[in-house]
Amino acid sequence: MDTAICLDDLSVNFDDRFHLHHINWTIEPNQHWVITGTNGSGKSALAAVLAGVGDIEQGTLSGVPSRVGLVSFEAQAELIAKELKKDDADIMDVISLGTPVQEMIFEECADPELAADLVEKFGLSHLLDRAFRKLSTGETRKVMLIRALSSKPDLLILDEPFDGLDVDTLAMLQQHLASIIDTTPMVMVLNRFDEMPDFITHVAYLEKTADDCGQLAFKVDRQDKSAFSELYQLLHLKTTDLQVPAPDSASKLPSLDPTQPLVKLTDATIKYDETVIVDKLNWTIEPGKHWQLSGPNGSGKTGVLSLITGDHPQCYSNDIFVFGFQRGNGESIWQIKQFIGYVSTSLQWEYRVSVSCKNVIISGFYDSIGMYSKSTDNQKKIADEWLALLGMKDRADQPFNKLSYGDQRLLLIARAMVKHPPLLILDEPCLGLDDMNRQLVLALIEKICAGHETTVLYVNHHAEDQISGIENYLALEKNH
Known part of the structure; x- marks a missing residue:
């Protein structure tokens, strides 16, 4: 030729x-x-x-x-x-x-x-x-x-x-x-x-x-x-035929009532002085029903997420039901957060400690940034299974801060998933990634959606960015 x-x-x-x-x-x-x-x-x-x-x-x-x-x-x-x-x-x-x-x-x-x-x-x-x-x-x-x-x-x-x-x-x-x-x-x-x-x-x-x-x-x-x-x-x-690794029985979360929604917001409103950011939002997230939440800057995506996670100061002025708790009835924020896996760009910025890829995943069992507790053999085994799923088995001992931005994001998603939380919130998980790394993250999300224990809430700017397995969509608009 x-x-x-x-x-x-x-x-x-x-x-x-x-x-x-x-x-x-x-x-x-x-x-x-x-x-x-x-x-x-x-x-x-x-x-x-x-x-x-x-x-x-x-x-x-x-x-x-x-x-x-x-x-x-x-x-x-x-x-x-x-x-x-x-x-x-x-x-x-x-x-x-x-x-x-x-x-x-x-x-x-x-x-x-x-x-x-x-x-x-x-x-x-x-x-x-x-x-x-x-x-x-x-x-x-x-x-x-x-x-x-x-x-x-x-x-x-x-x-x-x-x-x-x-x-x-x-x-x-x-x-x-x-x-x-x-x-x-x-x-x-x-x-x-x-x-x-x-x-x-x-x-x-x-x-x-x-x-x-x-x-x-x-x-x-x-x-x-x-x-x-x-x-x-x-x-x-x-x-690959590899599936999401099983949870650690010693770190098992309390069981939830499968007949109850994970999240139910009734006429949820977020406003600052006279400016209404979110106006009377009604939204129910059922177990196993994956959602994509999209909208432009200023549409209230972050505010809605913080209502769910319990971090928003207006939680108690709204009708919010999460993981079996009606907010404002004496539950602690940690009772809520234990059921949520959360990945965001800000988490990635915070995770600056020098720790191995394997220990980043294990740290998810302890909700810590870095490792300060001795891990069990089963936790190490589960971390190895996650590395195998990610195609990173040979990088178990590499420092997290030496990895590409995309590989760091994959590991943080695995970290959020080790306890199989009922709800996994991925807040702009593809932000700052080139197209190849973006496809990597989306492929991992598809893998998680194909499982049965964790409901995915995928948050991004663009409603047209669709993921196989996510069939429910909520698009917020700017009200001001």
Whole structure:
């Protein structure tokens, strides 16, 4: 491949089943890319575009070489479907035995010597006379790989090439791919970062939009260690099966009545002199019903939150029911606060002590900034599980104040969650974060929303910033 492949504002329709929207991407001749992302984001679709699949609706695709080697489940299924058609008695006068593997590999082979070598290495020599359609799925995939590799492609596209391969075959394939990197640019689709070959230079990350289309969210140079690490964390949070770790039984909060709301504000009003900030707000937060609270500066978001947390001086002049308490009946502020996990930018500013990532999480058991008590073995175990969920297992002993702003925010959310509070308030959790770190925080919030014990209250300026799992919205407006 002598020239760059350019996708310029490209939108592609795949038989109205799926769309890629506004893709901007350049593949230079000396680059090897991995396409990754969430399920349904269009990873395979984007790879297929380079092989000429899909109807271009907008933008341009240029620089794609004429010889493209493609291995994908879709191409595999298409080839098998063609073979099965030969069984159709209405078309054929005789019963077809199907195309033998030998013919499938060697009939249009550009490098028969390489093909023969790969047949032996893939362990297919004894299957050369067998009909292609009689092979197992794994054997069919090996044939597809041999065909693509021996076609002398100017671009090699491999969609999940390592799926279903045994350890020895996987090592052999990786070794062969490494041997052709100077002559053959590669684009791979991979779900797992730990399968990524060392020669990969760049990563493209796709996400599914609200209208179920695919968009290219991030392009990362592997040499950019920081961005690559953040992308790894994002993929880990989006695709891992890990769940929110269980609470510590020794730190268990008192049980709440599940039939009662967590919070109920009745005609809540906040005013200073004659200026009304919040006017007769009625709002009920039921257990398990996640909320997004949005509004511009001065609309009263912070005031409403402080009514809930008990920090506002006008708590007792309002009708407020929280966690089984009617405010003003002798309850202490700590009886209220024990049921709330709270993360804000100001908390992050306050957390300036030099403490390890692991101890930041453990400090959530003690509601402290820093560690001043001896932690239990179970608390340490839970902290390790949170670090694993965040994709930060290898950073347990790193100082909190040496981390990126985004990683600090993730740890503070984990700190707020260790006791599984009935209500987690995230006050502008993405403030000050770049887009990658913002996506990391949102992915963690989605993970928490998918649990059942904690109700999330996500506070931000923009109502259009929507999170999967949050289906209830309250937008405050400026009254003055």
